[in-house]
Amino acid sequence: MCFFxxxxxxFLLALFLYKIVVxxxxxxxxxxxxxxxxxxxxxxxxxxxxxxxxxxxxxxxxIAVPMGVAAAVYLEEFNTRKSRLTEFIQLNIANLAGVPxxxxxxxxLAVFVRWLAMKESVIAGALTMSxxxxxxxxxxxxxxxxAVPRGYRDGSLALGSTYWQAIRxxxxxxxxxxxxxxxxxxISRAVGETAPLIVVGAAAYVSSLPQNLGDRYTVLxxxxxxxxxxxKKGFNQDAATGILVLMIALLLLNSFAIYLRARARAKT
Amino acid sequence: xxxxxxxxxxSSPIAASRFRKGTGIRNISEGVVKWFCFAxxxxxxxxxxGIVYVLLSQSIPFFRVVSPIDFFSGxxxxxTPEPGKFGVLPLIVGTLTITVGAGIVAVPLGLLSAIFLSExxxxxxxxxxxxxxxxxxxxxxxxxxxxxxxxxTPLLRHFIPEIQSSNALSGAIVxxxxxxxxxxxxxxxxxxxxxxxxxxxxxxxGATKTxxxxxxxxxxxxxxxxxxxxxxxxxxxxxxMAVTLAAGSNPVLTFNPAKAxxxxxxxxxxxxxxxxxxxxxxxxxxxxxxxxxxVFTMVMNLIATRLVKKFxxxxx
Amino acid sequence: xxxxxxxxxxxxxxxxxxxxxxAPDSTGSTTSASGGGKASGALLVDGSTTVYPIVQQxxxxxxxxxxxxxxxxxxxxxxxxxxxxxxxxIDIATASRSIEPKEDSDLKAKGIDxxxxxxxxxxxxxxxxxxxxxxxxLTTDELKKAWQSNSTVKLWSDIRPSxxxxxxxxxxxxxxxxxxxxxxxxxxxxxxDIREDCQKNQEYNAIIQAVSGDKDGIAYVGFNYYxxxxxxxxxxxxxxxxxxxxxSADTIANGTYTPLSRPLFLYVSKKAYDTKPQVKAFIxxxxxxxxxxxxxxxxxxLLPKELHDLILKHVAxxxxxxxxAKVTPGTKLTxxxxxxxxx
Numbered sequence: 055m056c057f058f059x060x061x062x063x064x065f066l067l068a069l070f071l072y073k074i075v076v077x078x079x080x081x082x083x084x085x086x087x088x089x090x091x092x093x094x095x096x097x098x099x100x101x102x103x104x105x106x107x108x109x110x111x112x113x114x115x116x117i118a119v120p121m122g123v124a125a126a127v128y129l130e131e132f133n134t135r136k137s138r139l140t141e142f143i144q145l146n147i148a149n150l151a152g153v154p155x156x157x158x159x160x161x162x163l164a165v166f167v168r169w170l171a172m173k174e175s176v177i178a179g180a181l182t183m184s185x186x187x188x189x190x191x192x193x194x195x196x197x198x199x200x201a202v203p204r205g206y207r208d209g210s211l212a213l214g215s216t217y218w219q220a221i222r223x224x225x226x227x228x229x230x231x232x233x234x235x236x237x238x239x240x241i242s243r244a245v246g247e248t249a250p251l252i253v254v255g256a257a258a259y260v261s262s263l264p265q266n267l268g269d270r271y272t273v274l275x276x277x278x279x280x281x282x283x284x285x286k287k288g289f290n291q292d293a294a295t296g297i298l299v300l301m302i303a304l305l306l307l308n309s310f311a312i313y314l315r316a317r318a319r320a321k322t
Numbered sequence: 323x324x325x326x327x328x329x330x331x332x333s334s335p336i337a338a339s340r341f342r343k344g345t346g347i348r349n350i351s352e353g354v355v356k357w358f359c360f361a362x363x364x365x366x367x368x369x370x371x372g373i374v375y376v377l378l379s380q381s382i383p384f385f386r387v388v389s390p391i392d393f394f395s396g397x398x399x400x401x402t403p404e405p406g407k408f409g410v411l412p413l414i415v416g417t418l419t420i421t422v423g424a425g426i427v428a429v430p431l432g433l434l435s436a437i438f439l440s441e442x443x444x445x446x447x448x449x450x451x452x453x454x455x456x457x458x459x460x461x462x463x464x465x466x467x468x469x470x471x472x473x474x475t476p477l478l479r480h481f482i483p484e485i486q487s488s489n490a491l492s493g494a495i496v497x498x499x500x501x502x503x504x505x506x507x508x509x510x511x512x513x514x515x516x517x518x519x520x521x522x523x524x525x526x527x528g529a530t531k532t533x534x535x536x537x538x539x540x541x542x543x544x545x546x547x548x549x550x551x552x553x554x555x556x557x558x559x560x561x562x563m564a565v566t567l568a569a570g571s572n573p574v575l576t577f578n579p580a581k582a583x584x585x586x587x588x589x590x591x592x593x594x595x596x597x598x599x600x601x602x603x604x605x606x607x608x609x610x611x612x613x614x615x616x617v618f619t620m621v622m623n624l625i626a627t628r629l630v631k632k633f634x635x636x637x638x
Numbered sequence: 639x640x641x642x643x644x645x646x647x648x649x650x651x652x653x654x655x656x657x658x659x660x661a662p663d664s665t666g667s668t669t670s671a672s673g674g675g676k677a678s679g680a681l682l683v684d685g686s687t688t689v690y691p692i693v694q695q696x697x698x699x700x701x702x703x704x705x706x707x708x709x710x711x712x713x714x715x716x717x718x719x720x721x722x723x724x725x726x727x728i729d730i731a732t733a734s735r736s737i738e739p740k741e742d743s744d745l746k747a748k749g750i751d752x753x754x755x756x757x758x759x760x761x762x763x764x765x766x767x768x769x770x771x772x773x774x775x776l777t778t779d780e781l782k783k784a785w786q787s788n789s790t791v792k793l794w795s796d797i798r799p800s801x802x803x804x805x806x807x808x809x810x811x812x813x814x815x816x817x818x819x820x821x822x823x824x825x826x827x828x829x830x831d832i833r834e835d836c837q838k839n840q841e842y843n844a845i846i847q848a849v850s851g852d853k854d855g856i857a858y859v860g861f862n863y864y865x866x867x868x869x870x871x872x873x874x875x876x877x878x879x880x881x882x883x884x885x886s887a888d889t890i891a892n893g894t895y896t897p898l899s900r901p902l903f904l905y906v907s908k909k910a911y912d913t914k915p916q917v918k919a920f921i922x923x924x925x926x927x928x929x930x931x932x933x934x935x936x937x938x939x940l941l942p943k944e945l946h947d948l949i950l951k952h953v954a955x956x957x958x959x960x961x962x963a964k965v966t967p968g969t970k971l972t973x974x975x976x977x978x979x980x981x
Binding site: 091092093094174252258260261262270280282284285286287290 | 694697701708710713843863865866932937
């Protein structure tokens with residue numbers, strides 16, 4: 055019965071994937087991946103979107119993952135007296151995990167784009183996405199930390215380590231597989247989000263690649279969304295090809311992270 | 323090194339605080355790390371304040387024009403023609419329909435998938451299925467939207483001929499499929515984390531595999547499972563692009579799943595991309611809806627957290 | 639250790655991206671390699687989703703000729719585009735409607751003078767299901783009767799007794815689209831006034847999909863969406879008193895498809911036009927042959943030559959302000975511009 059359920063989910067998704075592949079394969083080529091954007095469906099490439107997405111993703115990961123893990127460590131490990139403040143923080147995070155991505159977009163617009171005058175730049179987008187995935191990273195990391203048996207910490211402490219040493223050398227490595235899952239899921243989410251980046255100003259068309267943090271940019275999901283909504287039918291097909299590219303990229307990304315997770319799991 | 327007083331309870335983490343006293347380099351760096359982690363945790367609080375400020379500051383002008391009573395009890399949402407009717411109930415019902423519907427799809431399927439993956443699947447199959455599911459978690463939501471529009475609805479039309487092109491059922495199914503990998507992956511982690519000893523103890527007492535799974539493993543993993551449900555449902559609640567396309571942009575109060583609806587999030591995206599001039603009532607309605615949405619997720623999370631706590635107490 | 643691996647991998651990726659910044663231009667571009675145009679700097683355009691296909695092509699071709707210009711084009715919506723224009727964040731705002739009084743006064747308050755440049759016509763098209771063999775034409779009165787907010791029309795036969803007695807289903811864009819505003823103003827005579835049970839959708843492709851699957855459906859969409867979907871929907875010629883006229887490049891341009899022909903605009907900041915050569919060059923480009931090509935390639939309609947020349951003069955004179963404050967749908971634009979430039 056469980057097999058049925060698992061496979062039903064996979065079956066539906068496989069059906070979906072099949073349709074995408076059928077629609078998108080025709081236009082998939084090296085030149086599509088490396089060419090610039092164009093208003094002619096037959097000539098357009100997707101390279102600026104790939105570069106933009108990569109930049110945003112890396113920046114988001116670099117910002118959100120350490121912060122999220124640190125916050126989770128604080129909540130689970132350093133904080134033993136459950137004060138009102140921690141309860142409040144915890145509730146806060148649970149709440150933020152459910153806030154729609156568009157609201158983060160509005161926040162990012164007001165704080166990063168306008169108030170901090172970062173304009174509609176890569177860094178503004180990355181900071182916005184970091185805030186978006188931060189709660190998810192924290193929650194998943196917390197669960198991973200909770201699953202580590204008490205013995206790990208206490209054994210270490212009994213041998214005279216500091217709290218941080220216990221965490222760093224015993225708990226975190228043990229929780230690493232779960233944390234990697236969290237990172238994979240969060241970054242995948244960040245790469246696939248459209249609405250907040252639209253609000254924060256990711257462009258629909260850029261003629262050149264972003265080279266600095268302050269440059270304008272576009273990302274894959276936005277191009278997919280744009281192309282799918284265009285009147286010219288050629289673009290609708292480009293959208294399917296764009297989806298393929300995105301999924302291949304995610305596949306590579308996830309595979310790397312999964313490799314790391316498998317290594318970490320093997321150690322425990 | 324300080325001697326350990328005999329009265330110390332070795333399993334109490336408070337014992338370690340003993341080491342915090344003192345100014346050695348070890349304790350300073352320990353302090354620094356702790357404060358850094360604390361600061362990171364505070365970021366979430368700052369974020370919430372930021373969101374509340376941004377939302378409130380622009381919805382207050384809205385509520386000066388549209389009374390909160392009309393807003394929360396009105397059943398017609400029609401910003402144009404001016405002056406417009408701003409009853410938010412159609413949007414709320416739309417959001418809830420999608421969320422509950424998606425939950426019905428994703429929660430059972432996701433949990434069962436996770437159980438299968440962690441308890442029953444052979445290693446090779448698991449190593450293939452789990453990453454595949456996670457990959458699918460990364461498909462952009464707009465893709466699911468078009469999937470619903472061009473694939474799911476025509477399929478549903480065979481069963482429900484009068485179904486509209488965009489409809490709530492399609493939206494719920496599509497969002498459900500979208501959050502399925504999330505539920506599955508997190509539940510799987512939670513279940514795998516249950517120590518082998520628990521399972522073996524049960525086997526040792528003569529339990530069957532099904533009994534072990536349903537009576538020992540799942541309850542032990544319950545907090546992680548519930549956390550995954552909450553995350554997934556929150557995600558469904560906040561879903562934007564997929565519902566805009568699959569479920570519609572038509573704010574009508576209806577419980578008929580064959581009809582087009584609009585969720586709060588779809589409305590916010592659509593209007594912020596639109597023609598409404600900044601500062602108009604129509605523009606500010608975005609923030610009023612945003613506030614409603616925010617309050618909603620807060621309430622939902624409060625309920626969920628209570629539930630999780632209840633379950634956790636029984637088994638910790 | 640694995641963290642180090644991640645860091646190395648990440649930096650390689652970023653470094654690789656930086657090195658790859660000289661991505662090849664789109665293959666098959668008719669202009670020779672990196673255009674040697676003298677203009678450089680940034681060009682920021684934002685606004686209407688309707689006008690977007692046109693400016694995207696203009697931006698792309700302009701960028702091919704002037705490879706030192708960094709062109710950024712966005713489509714956050716007409717209202718949103720004006721907002722950024724008021725803030726001074728963009729050089730050119732595109733719009734599927736003329737500027738509104740409030741936006742005009744906001745710009746004045748900020749001391750931003752603008753030049754209003756119509757660049758194309760769009761014809762809002764009324765479409766029905768291909769199996770609909772009764773609605774071979776509709777008068778503007780019939781349209782108003784059906785679409786207005788207090789309409790009593792429920793069946794096709796309520797519009798005209800000879801039509802079938804079947805429930806009519808209305809589809810259209812949401813109120814975030816300029817098309818919505820224009821259609822309601824042109825047909826219902828009152829801006830944003832439309833029947834409540836019109837099923838609105840944010841995406842035109844979804845509206846086309848809806849009508850093509852509903853025998854009793856009727857919708858209004860932009861001309862380019864009709865043109866690209868002739869196999870899925872059927873056009874309804876509109877009769878505004880001089881006989882039924884179907885939208886086409888000709889009828890929209892010469893004004894016989896009325897009142898549903900509407901102008902599309904670029905609004906350029908005068909300061910940007912004067913101080914940034916790349917902005918001036920772009921506007922000249924947009925009003926030139928390649929710009930015209932962009933309009934027709936996007937399935938929009940060129941302004942008639944006479945009008946086009948008047949607008950060229952308008953821009954050359956750097957006349958600021960809007961001429962459209964009191965213009966209603968269906969006005970002959972040539973007269974409007976002739977009046978101004980003859981002063």
